[in-house]
Amino acid sequence: xxxxxxxxxxxxxxxxxxxxxxxxxxxxxxxxxxxxxxxxxxxxxxxxxxxxxxxxxxxxxxxxxxxxxxxxxxxxxxxxxxxxxxxxxxxxxxxxxxxxxxxxxxxxxxxxxxxxxxxxxxxxxxxxxxxxxxxxxxxxxxxxxxxxxxxxxxxxxxxxxxxxxxxxxxxxxxxxxxxxxxxxxxxxxxxxxxxxxxxxxxxxxxxxxxxxxxxxxxxxxxxxxxxxxxxxxxxxxxxxxxxxxxxxxxxxxxxxxxxxxxxxxxxxxxxxxxxxxxxxxxx
Numbered sequence: 036x037x038x039x040x041x042x043x044x045x046x047x048x049x050x051x052x053x054x055x056x057x058x059x060x061x062x063x064x065x066x067x068x069x070x071x072x073x074x075x076x077x078x079x080x081x082x083x084x085x086x087x088x089x090x091x092x093x094x095x096x097x098x099x100x101x102x103x104x105x106x107x108x109x110x111x112x113x114x115x116x117x118x119x120x121x122x123x124x125x126x127x128x129x130x131x132x133x134x135x136x137x138x139x140x141x142x143x144x145x146x147x148x149x150x151x152x153x154x155x156x157x158x159x160x161x162x163x164x165x166x167x168x169x170x171x172x173x174x175x176x177x178x179x180x181x182x183x184x185x186x187x188x189x190x191x192x193x194x195x196x197x198x199x200x201x202x203x204x205x206x207x208x209x210x211x212x213x214x215x216x217x218x219x220x221x222x223x224x225x226x227x228x229x230x231x232x233x234x235x236x237x238x239x240x241x242x243x244x245x246x247x248x249x250x251x252x253x254x255x256x257x258x259x260x261x262x263x264x265x266x267x268x269x270x271x272x273x274x275x276x277x278x279x280x281x282x283x284x285x286x287x288x289x290x291x292x293x294x295x296x297x298x299x300x301x302x303x304x305x306x307x308x309x310x311x312x313x314x315x316x317x318x
Contacts, residue, residue, distance in 0.1 A: 050080075050082060057157050057158050058156040062079040066151065083160065091110070115140055122134040139158075139160055143162060150171060152164065174227065174237055179290070179293070182292050186279065191302070193275070196215070196272050197269075212271075215275060219256075219279065223256070224241065229285075258270075259271050
């Protein structure tokens with residue numbers, strides 16, 4: 036593992052020695068005081084530059100940081116018709132740097148980022164961060180409509196897995212499993228958020244769930260994942276019903292919301308009618 040502080044200084048020196056680069060800020064786990072850094076931690080520098088073409092039209096400059104073995108380039112529209120660019124890079128020793136580049140015109144919008152820290156600003160173009168903690172990442176309390184929509188969408192979508200399993204459409208089944216898991220993830224965010232008065236960051240796509248869920252809830256979640264065996268997928272589907280019923284009723288009770296008991300029971304019967312023979316077999 037490289038020394039993150041040493042690598043940070045290299046990046047700052049790189050920016051300091053380039054007249055094109057006018058400022059550099061860091062995002063990501065390195066500037067989040069609540070994230071524990073480990074051997075897989077990386078750096079996320081964002082450079083504000085006069086001329087982005089110097090960095091996005093070739094990657095020779097990356098050699099200053101090592102030998103790249105894998106790269107992902109992305110771009111998108113930002114404010115004032117300007118674009119943002121990312122150059123995500125893994126080097127031969129396994130170290131990863133997620134480089135970002137934007138025009139200096141976009142520096143004034145820095146506070147649109149949830150969390151950042153300014154490490155170099157040659158012209159005073161980057162505004163002071165509105166917050167230095169992770170409050171912009173906190174789970175937002177759902178309205179009753181949002182809560183019910185998520186629950187009801189989950190129950191409806193379970194029908195696709197049940198039918199596709201019987202048809203042996205495994206690729207579509209796996210896709211729909213990911214759809215259900217997205218809905219479960221959002222419910223779990225609310226479930227954890229409630230326990231912490233919605234003053235908690237559960238991480239992008241639930242990456243910090245393990246640190247906040249107790250063993251019983253975690254084990255229930257783990258049962259919702261299956262392999263490629265049709266019967267095991269059916270078992271995991273009904274485990275998903277158990278999990279959603281558990282966290283959904285808890286949320287409904289604590290938030291004073293209603294829970295769609297009839298929809299749950301009707302869809303549970305529906306799926307059992309389709310899948311019970313599969314559960315009894317060895318497919």
